[in-house]
Amino acid sequence: MPRLTIGWKLTLWYGAILGISLVVLGAFVFFSLSRSRLAEIDRALEEELAEIELEVRSATSSESRAHALEKYFGEHEFYSIQVSKPDGAILFTSRNVGAEPFPVPRLAADAAEESTDDVLHGGDSPYRMSSRIAESLDGPVIVQAADSLIPYYHERNRLLTVLVAAAPIVIVVAMAGGYWLSRRALAPVDRLTQAALRISASQLDQRVLIPHEKDELARLAAAFNAMLERLETSFTEMRRFTADAAHELRTPLAVLRSETEVALRSPRSPQEYRNVLASQLEEIDRITRLADQLLFLSREDAETTSTSLSPTDVDGMLAAVAEQLEPAAAARMLSLELDDIPSCRVGVDPDRLRRLFVNLLDNAIKYTDEGGTVRVAGDRNNGTVELRVTDNGRGINQHHLPYIFDRFYRADPARRETEGSGLGLAICQAIVSRHHGAIRVDSTLGKGTTVLVSLPAFDSCATD
Ligand code: ADP
Numbered sequence: 182m183p184r185l186t187i188g189w190k191l192t193l194w195y196g197a198i199l200g201i202s203l204v205v206l207g208a209f210v211f212f213s214l215s216r217s218r219l220a221e222i223d224r225a226l227e228e229e230l231a232e233i234e235l236e237v238r239s240a241t242s243s244e245s246r247a248h249a250l251e252k253y254f255g256e257h258e259f260y261s262i263q264v265s266k267p268d269g270a271i272l273f274t275s276r277n278v279g280a281e282p283f284p285v286p287r288l289a290a291d292a293a294e295e296s297t298d299d300v301l302h303g304g305d306s307p308y309r310m311s312s313r314i315a316e317s318l319d320g321p322v323i324v325q326a327a328d329s330l331i332p333y334y335h336e337r338n339r340l341l342t343v344l345v346a347a348a349p350i351v352i353v354v355a356m357a358g359g360y361w362l363s364r365r366a367l368a369p370v371d372r373l374t375q376a377a378l379r380i381s382a383s384q385l386d387q388r389v390l391i392p393h394e395k396d397e398l399a400r401l402a403a404a405f406n407a408m409l410e411r412l413e414t415s416f417t418e419m420r421r422f423t424a425d426a427a428h429e430l431r432t433p434l435a436v437l438r439s440e441t442e443v444a445l446r447s448p449r450s451p452q453e454y455r456n457v458l459a460s461q462l463e464e465i466d467r468i469t470r471l472a473d474q475l476l477f478l479s480r481e482d483a484e485t486t487s488t489s490l491s492p493t494d495v496d497g498m499l500a501a502v503a504e505q506l507e508p509a510a511a512a513r514m515l516s517l518e519l520d521d522i523p524s525c526r527v528g529v530d531p532d533r534l535r536r537l538f539v540n541l542l543d544n545a546i547k548y549t550d551e552g553g554t555v556r557v558a559g560d561r562n563n564g565t566v567e568l569r570v571t572d573n574g575r576g577i578n579q580h581h582l583p584y585i586f587d588r589f590y591r592a593d594p595a596r597r598e599t600e601g602s603g604l605g606l607a608i609c610q611a612i613v614s615r616h617h618g619a620i621r622v623d624s625t626l627g628k629g630t631t632v633l634v635s636l637p638a639f640d641s642c643a644t645d
Contacts, residue, residue, distance in 0.1 A: 187370075188363040195359040200352050207344040215337055219309070222328055223297055226311035229260050229326040230295055234315040237264065237322055246317065247273060261308070263325040272322060279303045283325055286312045290321050299330065306331065369398045377405065385413035425589040429471055429602050433464040440464075474604040477536075478588070481611040488615050490528035495566060495636075498531065499557055502538040506546065514551040517542075522559035525566040527636045529616055537612045540605045541570040541632050547601070548630070549574030565618070565635045573629035577622070585622055586610045609634075 185193070236253060240246030250273040254262040261283065262275040269285045281303065286296055295313035302308045310327040369392050376389040388409060391402040444457045480486050503519045510517040527534075538557075545555040549572040559568045577585065581592040589603040606622075609632075613620040618636040 188360060188367055191363045192356050192360040196352055196356040199355050200348070203348045203351060207348060211337075211340060211344060214340060218333060218336065222309050222330075222333065223311065226260070226297070226309065226326045226328060227295060229262070230311055230313050230324055233262060233264065233324040233326065234313065237315045237317045237324060240318060243319060259328065261302075261327040263327075265323050265325070267314075267321060267323055283308075283310060283327055285323055285325070288312060288314050288323060290314060300327070302327070307334065309333075369402075373398070373402055373405065380409065382416070385409060385416055422588055426471075426475055429589065430468060433467045433471075437461055437464050471602050471604075474602065474608060477608060478604065478611060481608075481615070488530045488533070490530060490616070492526040493529045493531050493534070494524060495527050495529070495534075495568065496522040496524050496559065498534060499538060499559070499568070502535060502542060503557060506539065506542045509543070510546050510555060513546060513549070515546060515549055516554050517546075518554060518556045520556060520558035522557070522568070523561045523566065525559075525561060525638050527566055527616075527638055529636065533612045533615065537609050537634070538568075538570070540609050541634075543601075544605055544632075545570050545572040545574065545630070548572065553629075561638060562635070564638055566638045567633060567635045569631055569633050571629065571631040576626040576628050576630055577624040578626050579624075582622060582624065586620075 233250070233254065236249045237246060240249055250262075250264060254273075254275050257275045257277065260275070261278045262273070263271065263278055263283050263285075264273040265271045265282070265285045267285075267288070267290070271282050271285075274282055279302075283302055284300060286298065288296060292314050295311045297309065297311045300308050300310050302310075307330040308327040309330050310325060312323055312325045314321050315324045373389055380387050380389075388406045389402050391406070392399045440457055440461055444454065449457075499522055500519060503517055507517055542555065542557070549555060553573050555570070555572045557568070557570055559566060561567070577592050581590075584590045585592070586606050586609075587603075588607045590607075591601075591603040610620055613634060613636070616636050618634060620635075621633045622630060623633065624630040
């Protein structure tokens with residue numbers, strides 16, 4: 182079955198609802214008009230009966246009664262009149278009753294109301310007949326007036342024909358109007374679709390036109406543009422990231438290659454080969470570290486690895502990390518100090534948190550000149566635990582600070598030998614946001630740097 186467009190669906194729904202409404206409305210009009218027309222006929226018959234009754238009552242003899250009835254009702258233009266005894270003996274019929282009289286109903290002598298029936302008379306013609314008891318000089322008589330129902334049925338049929346013929350015309354005209362309206366209303370959607378189809382991954386800077394009316398479609402177009410903007414940003418970031426990663430990998434590979442080429446050019450002593458291999462090992466370490474960092478970041482981006490946060494004592498963990506990095510600090514003649522840290526249980530992923538502090542301490546050690554101090558301190562503050570890694574090293578220029586967490590961003594890229602790849606702080610930020618915490622860097626050039634990490638405390642921390 183072919184798929185219907187929204188325009189057709191709306192039109193069909195519209196037509197169906199209109200059709201049902203018209204049928205209900207038509208039935209209501211038909212039945213209420215029929216009923217009120219019948220009530221009109223009954224009222225006229227009732228008035229006629231009252232007139233006959235008056236003549237019958239006021240007659241002083243059966244002759245004068247017959248005379249009066251004949252005079253006033255014998256040639257009646259509209260109604261068929263009949264007067265009879267309750268036992269069925271006919272006293273009077275108007276000329277239009279014909280040879281066969283109307284059936285005489287059995288009415289109780291004291292019946293106050295007239296009775297009304299539909300009867301067939303004179304060759305199965307339908308009649309509306311009203312009968313009533315009237316007092317007369319020789320006891321009660323039954324007076325009857327009847328009206329042909331043929332005009333009434335004709336009227337009803339005419340009304341039915343008009344309703345049945347008009348309804349489909351109204352529905353078709355309304356559906357055509359509905360279809361036209363829906364096409365008009367949905368035309369901007371078509372334009373949006375065409376515009377969206379034209380935009381490919383290489384043209385993410387394009388935007389769709391936002392309609393002037395501030396309606397749902399304008400909101401859809403604006404939302405679509407906002408999505409394009411986000412896509413463009415992440416595409417650009419991804420491209421830059423890939424290019425940066427390739428560039429970072431190329432440098433150590435180029436070093437490896439040139440060292441190998443030089444070593445192969447002429448025969449060397451075992452010691453010289455050892456030196457080359459040791460230098461190559463360094464480059465391989467650098468590549469391995471970079472690959473590990475890239476893998477970690479891409480897993481964090483894709484959130485492929487799950488985080489199970491378990492309550493961990495941060496003070497114990499920090500002490501262990503400080504101990505691990507003590508030799509590196511000592512090698513650079515730095516003093517690594519660990520302040521009293523409140524014994525706090527924080528919901529963490531221990532491996533990630535360890536990596537975070539190793540990165541921070543590693544940076545502090547790397548960027549602090551010999552004889553400097555690196556200090557780790559902690560506080561608790563309204564349900565969070567705040568940890569600080571402070572050094573009195575070279576500091577960071579203010580204009581670098583906003584970008585310090587960007588991937589591959591290095592404040593001083595010229596010093597490749599001492600510095601890392603520029604991924605360390607990006608990894609720290611990814612880890613902290615996994616823990617629903619925050620990370621901030623305060624730094625003064627030439628004076629030192631403080632990195633502040635706040636993490637939500639798992640439970641209340643002990644005061645020391
Ligand atoms: P890297 O791997 O190069 O250390 P990071 O992302 O860890 O990369 O840091 C980004 C840049 O921020 C570094 O290149 C360095 O210039 C600066 N930086 C980070 N930590 C410190 C610090 N403690 N003192 C001075 N500069 C720092």
